[in-house]
Amino acid sequence: MEHAITPLEPLLPSGSLKYCLVILNQPLDKCFRHLWHKALLKACADGGANRLYDVTEGERESFLPEFISGDFDSIRPEVREYYAIKGCEIISTPDQDHTDFTKCLEVLQRKIEEKDLQVDMIVTLGGLAGRFDQIMASVSTLFQAPQITSLPIIIIQEESLVYLLQPGKHKLHVDTGMEGDWCGLIPVGQPCNQVTTTGLKWNLNPRSRWRTQCCICSRAPVSLVA
Amino acid sequence: MNGSTQLISSAYSWCVHVCCVASVVSGSLKYCLVILNQPLDKCFRHLWHKALLKACADGGANRLYDVTEGERESFLPEFISGDFDSIRPEVREYYAIKGCEIISTPDQDHTDFTKCLEVLQRKIEEKDLQVDMIVTLGGLAGRFDQIMASVSTLFQAPQITSLPIIIIQEESLVYLLQPGKHKLHVDTGMEGDWCGLIPVGQPCNQVTTTGLKWNLTHQTLSFGTLVSTSNTYDGSGVVAVETDRPLLWTMAVKL
Numbered sequence A: 001m002e003h004a005i006t007p008l009e010p011l012l013p014s015g016s017l018k019y020c021l022v023i024l025n026q027p028l029d030k031c032f033r034h035l036w037h038k039a040l041l042k043a044c045a046d047g048g049a050n051r052l053y054d055v056t057e058g059e060r061e062s063f064l065p066e067f068i069s070g071d072f073d074s075i076r077p078e079v080r081e082y083y084a085i086k087g088c089e090i091i092s093t094p095d096q097d098h099t100d101f102t103k104c105l106e107v108l109q110r111k112i113e114e115k116d117l118q119v120d121m122i123v124t125l126g127g128l129a130g131r132f133d134q135i136m137a138s139v140s141t142l143f144q145a146p147q148i149t150s151l152p153i154i155i156i157q158e159e160s161l162v163y164l165l166q167p168g169k170h171k172l173h174v175d176t177g178m179e180g181d182w183c184g185l186i187p188v189g190q191p192c193n194q195v196t197t198t199g200l201k202w203n204l205n206p207r208s209r210w211r212t213q214c215c216i217c218s219r220a221p222v223s224l225v226a
Numbered sequence B: 001m002n003g004s005t006q007l008i009s010s011a012y013s014w015c016v017h018v019c020c021v022a023s024v025v026s027g028s029l030k031y032c033l034v035i036l037n038q039p040l041d042k043c044f045r046h047l048w049h050k051a052l053l054k055a056c057a058d059g060g061a062n063r064l065y066d067v068t069e070g071e072r073e074s075f076l077p078e079f080i081s082g083d084f085d086s087i088r089p090e091v092r093e094y095y096a097i098k099g100c101e102i103i104s105t106p107d108q109d110h111t112d113f114t115k116c117l118e119v120l121q122r123k124i125e126e127k128d129l130q131v132d133m134i135v136t137l138g139g140l141a142g143r144f145d146q147i148m149a150s151v152s153t154l155f156q157a158p159q160i161t162s163l164p165i166i167i168i169q170e171e172s173l174v175y176l177l178q179p180g181k182h183k184l185h186v187d188t189g190m191e192g193d194w195c196g197l198i199p200v201g202q203p204c205n206q207v208t209t210t211g212l213k214w215n216l217t218h219q220t221l222s223f224g225t226l227v228s229t230s231n232t233y234d235g236s237g238v239v240a241v242e243t244d245r246p247l248l249w250t251m252a253v254k255l
Helices: A032-038 A048-055 A077-085 A100-114 A132-147 B020-026 B044-050 B060-067 B089-097 B112-126 B144-159
Strands: A002-005 A019-023 A042-045 A067-070 A089-092 A121-125 A153-157 A160-163 A169-172 B014-016 B031-035 B054-057 B079-082 B101-104 B133-137 B165-169 B172-177 B180-185 B191-198 B204-210 B219-221 B228-231 B238-243 B247-253
Touching: A019 A032, A019 A048, A019 A100, A032 A121, A042 A048, A042 A100, A048 A077, A067 A100, A077 A089, A100 A121, A100 A132, A132 A153, A132 A160, A132 B172, A132 B191, A132 B228, A132 B247, A160 B144, B031 B044, B031 B060, B031 B112, B044 B133, B054 B060, B054 B112, B060 B089, B079 B112, B089 B101, B112 B133, B112 B144, B144 B165, B144 B172, B238 B247
Parallel strands: A002 A169, A019 A042, A019 A121, A042 A067, A067 A089, A121 A153, B014 B180, B031 B054, B031 B133, B054 B079, B079 B101, B133 B165
Antiparallel strands: A153 A160, B165 B172, B172 B247, B180 B238, B191 B228, B191 B247, B204 B219, B204 B238
């Protein structure tokens, strides 16, 4: 079975993709406004609410998330209070064995099921810059995600997008016009021993042994240009 | 550098005075400096003058050039290497005129960083320098594929040099622990409040630590199972890590 995805589809102005939006604790990119209004559900993970609050000054009432979840060690008290007063659900997820991002996905999935929403994708903003351990934690969450939701999850920050390909065949449509000039395949977590690609400038074939020692930086398109 | 040689399972183990910035201040560590194509942090000035050799990888020269405006002659690298698809022509010309070696490394199968390490190691050998560590600035922000490429270079590094390599950008430091036992001294006062152990390349099935707030005992670290992030210290000043596979150590540095 082959999985098809257009990673940048949520960014298309005329797109019909049904997605939910998760905001992590990193500076918000310009694309966030476009993504916000078309999202079925919007959520902030802890300090992501600070980012939303700060960047929507003067128009905050137009940018109210359905919920904010986390252990709340990052969200500012006045930010939490503002969104609580405005009717956003404030959901404490104190478990220290999982990140705010992971726990936010769990809450999101529950709400999608409760509301019986038809959703195609979860779009996450942030998570790919700042503290190195937290960048890696974002990637780790993608590995845990299949146990939480069957929905594909993409993470976007600045000009980078990441998406975890599960074992199997995937077709990535990269012709939205919003692709930048680089892309890559990164065997995070373990070696991938049988990788075959087409459509890249430097493709891989079954004879090439894929190890983390090989640097992947190819020069074909997929990147976000906001 | 503290040189404990307790060999356990695999190739080697050593004590590493990880937070080199403090060592620079105390003047004890002998290191070379590599500058990658990312904004330079404030600490770069301290690190520059005591480095035995300084090098830029391609666009790293742009960063150096821009941040040293008005005093560029005090910040001339020994060499700049790369495929030169990032360095600005006027920057390349400036450093060439000033006598910096410009070394083209066009091989597209390896990154500028990897190739820069190869050139650096060659020069260390040619000059017969005693070096304890290679300090790299940049590489941990910006394009995601390039962040991963920096990490990938750490995996290739043992085939290039026997020297430990640390990468620092903003508040993050990364260092790849080879299989075996390691003792990380984290009592310089420049440690920030977080650290982590990231099994980037493959699961690490037997990881034991002491000195962390959340320690591990013969546990598996693996993406999808357990990755140690947002960890911190227990106050003892020393973190010991034993691992059966290469494991990436990361920590906050207060610059």
